[in-house]
Amino acid sequence: MTVYDLECEAIDISGAFLSTPVLPDDKQQYVKLVPEVARLWTRLYPEYAGYLHEDGHMYMRLEKYIYGLKQASNKFLHYLRDYLIANGFKQSIADECMYTQKAGTYIIIVATHVDDLLIVAPSKTHLLRFRELLRAKWDISVQEGDEISYLGMTIKRDRINRRTTVSQRKYLDDIVAKYASRLGRDRSVPMDPAYPTQLDESERCDIHEYLSIVMSLMYLARYTRLDILFAVTYLATKCETPTIMDMQAALKVVTYLRTTGVYSYVYSGTDICVHVYADASHGIHTDGRGHTCIIMTLGSAPIATRSVKQKIVALHSTDAEIIAVTEALTYVVWIRVLLEELLFVMDTPISMYQDNQSAIQIYNGGSKFKRSKHLLVKQEYIKDFITRNIVRFEYLNTNDMPADIGTKPVSGQQIQNTLALLSMVRL
Numbered sequence: 001m002t003v004y005d006l007e008c009e010a011i012d013i014s015g016a017f018l019s020t021p022v023l024p025d026d027k028q029q030y031v032k033l034v035p036e037v038a039r040l041w042t043r044l045y046p047e048y049a050g051y052l053h054e055d056g057h058m059y060m061r062l063e064k065y066i067y068g069l070k071q072a073s074n075k076f077l078h079y080l081r082d083y084l085i086a087n088g089f090k091q092s093i094a095d096e097c098m099y100t101q102k103a104g105t106y107i108i109i110v111a112t113h114v115d116d117l118l119i120v121a122p123s124k125t126h127l128l129r130f131r132e133l134l135r136a137k138w139d140i141s142v143q144e145g146d147e148i149s150y151l152g153m154t155i156k157r158d159r160i161n162r163r164t165t166v167s168q169r170k171y172l173d174d175i176v177a178k179y180a181s182r183l184g185r186d187r188s189v190p191m192d193p194a195y196p197t198q199l200d201e202s203e204r205c206d207i208h209e210y211l212s213i214v215m216s217l218m219y220l221a222r223y224t225r226l227d228i229l230f231a232v233t234y235l236a237t238k239c240e241t242p243t244i245m246d247m248q249a250a251l252k253v254v255t256y257l258r259t260t261g262v263y264s265y266v267y268s269g270t271d272i273c274v275h276v277y278a279d280a281s282h283g284i285h286t287d288g289r290g291h292t293c294i295i296m297t298l299g300s301a302p303i304a305t306r307s308v309k310q311k312i313v314a315l316h317s318t319d320a321e322i323i324a325v326t327e328a329l330t331y332v333v334w335i336r337v338l339l340e341e342l343l344f345v346m347d348t349p350i351s352m353y354q355d356n357q358s359a360i361q362i363y364n365g366g367s368k369f370k371r372s373k374h375l376l377v378k379q380e381y382i383k384d385f386i387t388r389n390i391v392r393f394e395y396l397n398t399n400d401m402p403a404d405i406g407t408k409p410v411s412g413q414q415i416q417n418t419l420a421l422l423s424m425v426r427l
Helices: 035-044 046-051 072-086 124-135 169-178 207-223 226-236 244-260 317-341 357-363 369-387 402-406 412-421
Strands: 007-014 030-033 058-061 098-103 106-113 116-121 139-143 147-150 153-158 163-167 263-268 274-281 291-298 301-309 350-354 391-395 424-426
Touching (some): 007 124, 007 147, 035 046, 035 058, 072 098, 072 106, 098 317, 106 124, 116 124, 124 139, 169 244, 207 226, 226 244, 226 291, 226 301, 226 402, 263 301, 274 317, 274 402, 291 317, 291 402, 301 317, 317 369, 357 391, 402 412
Parallel strands (some): 274 350
Antiparallel strands (some): 007 116, 007 139, 030 058, 098 106, 147 153, 153 163, 163 263, 263 424, 274 291, 291 301
C-alpha cells in the first residue's frame, strides 16, 4: 500500500455471526430460555404457549449461529469465504484469511480477521464496488481516509512522503492505566538480566490475573512492540505455575511501557525486499533449552516476528543457531508463496542474517561430520535452500543483529539501537 500508493479502508460486518445459517449437515444447536424470558416470549407470541415446559423453560432450535457458540466464528469464516469466491475472489494458499482479485495490473487484497476486514485496492472505485458487494448481504461500517483503526492498531498514512506508521497507543494506554497503582519507578529495560536464572522461592500468585496480564502484553508485543517480545514470551513459559516473582516481572514490563511510551513501525520508501534475521541464545531456560528469535522485514520495517523457547536442548551455541535457522526457513517458504500470490515474483534469494560464523560454515559444507551428525537432517534441510537459490546467508556482528533482543534480556542502549535499525519510532 505504501510503496505503490494504493487505497485502503477497514470494514466491520455488523451481526456477522447472526447471518450465518445452520446448514442441514451441521450439528443442530439448541438454546434454553429461562422461565422469566420464556414467560415474556409467550406473552409477546401466544402461539408458542404450547411449547412451554412444566419447569417453565422453553427450548428452541437455532436456524442461524449466535455469538458465544464456539463454532460460530469458524462457520462465518466459511460463509464469508464461499461468498467472496462466488464473486471472483481467490483464497490465499499461504493464508486462508486473505483473498485476492485481479484488477488490471494490480490486485485487490482483502485481509479478514473474523468480521473485521482490511482492504487494499488500486483505486477508490474498487473500494466502493467491494463495499456494495458486502452491503448486498450484510450491514457494514466503513473506516476510510489516511488514518484508520484495525484490530487495535492505528494505521496512519503520509501520502506525500510515502510513509505509513502502525501503532497501538490506546491499547498500550489501557494496559498501563489498568496496573498504574502497582507500577514502580521508570525502567529502561523490560526485564532484569538476572531474572531468567534467578532462584525463585516466592509463593504462587493468582494464575488468572497472571494469565490476563501476560496475554494482554503478548498482543501488544506481537503486533507493534518487538522490544518486549522476549520478556513476554519468557513470562508465558511460567503460565502453568506462576509465582509472585513472575508477577512482579510482568509488572516491570508494564512499567517499561509507561516509561518508553508509544512506538510505531514506519513503512516508507520504495524498497519491498525481504530480509530475515535469525538468532538464538543457548541454554537460557532453567531446563537447559535455548530461545529463538526470528524477525522478517518487508522494506523498512518488520512484518513478522517470533520469539519462542526452543523445543529441544542444544548441546552448544552453534546447535541453537541451527535450530533457529531451521524454523526461520519455514517463514521464508511462507513469505515467498504469499508474495507471489500478490504478484511479486521472488527471482532472487532472500537474505538471512546470522551472528554465528560456525553455523554459516556448516551450511556451506565446512563442518566435521562427527561433531554435527546429531543435527544432520536440519543441516541438509538448510543446505537444500542454499542449493536451490532460495536463501543466502550473511554474517552480522552480534551488536548489529536485531534478533538479539528477542533471545535474552539486553541493555537499554541495545534496545534503542535495534528499534532505530528496524524503523521503530517513538511517538
